[in-house]
Amino acid sequence: MTDYEIPRPTDGDVVDLILDDHRLFEALLRDLRDATADREAARAALSAVLIAHGEAEESKVYSTLRRKDAITPHEAEHGEEEHAEGNEALLALLECKGTDTQKFDDAVEDLATALNHHIGEEEQTILNPARTEVSEEVRQDLGAQWATERNRLLDAGVGSLTSVRKVVARAHREGLLPADDEEGDKEDGDKEDKG
Known part of the structure; x- marks a missing residue:
């Protein structure tokens, strides 16, 4: 299989739709770890769905949940910071030249760590309040808006x-990620200079 079919729902409960994507992320990460899978196709599919998912959440879901007082501004901002961290890890994975190197395997694990942490937190601190504090009608409306975006x-x-480079650069400018590799633990500080 060389191409992954990314589901394209058009409506539904926003919580269920987001959870479906979370399960898709996990399946694609498993394929990225599998030396017999089409890792290039899995990488491309994960990149597409991860960026589209997170951008749609930030523009359509988080703002509405804040207005409905289902989540705090801090929870929304923390979710955006975690999206940025995942996107930065995704960028490192995309910049790997091949899929059969230790660098690629390490990049997969860095992305998996960031994604698994975010998925767990988001399901507990954002999706649970959405289930209990927001009406079914609003969740359906949000689902349609999120899916469309x-x-x-x-x-x-x-x-x-x-x-993805543009998305990560924007996150740095907006302060969601440290500027110029302040973290100090990045080995490839020159990666942003390419391209």
């Missing part, structure tokens, strides 16, 4: 290396 972004090719 996610599908638009998928069609726009947001998973490309160029697009």
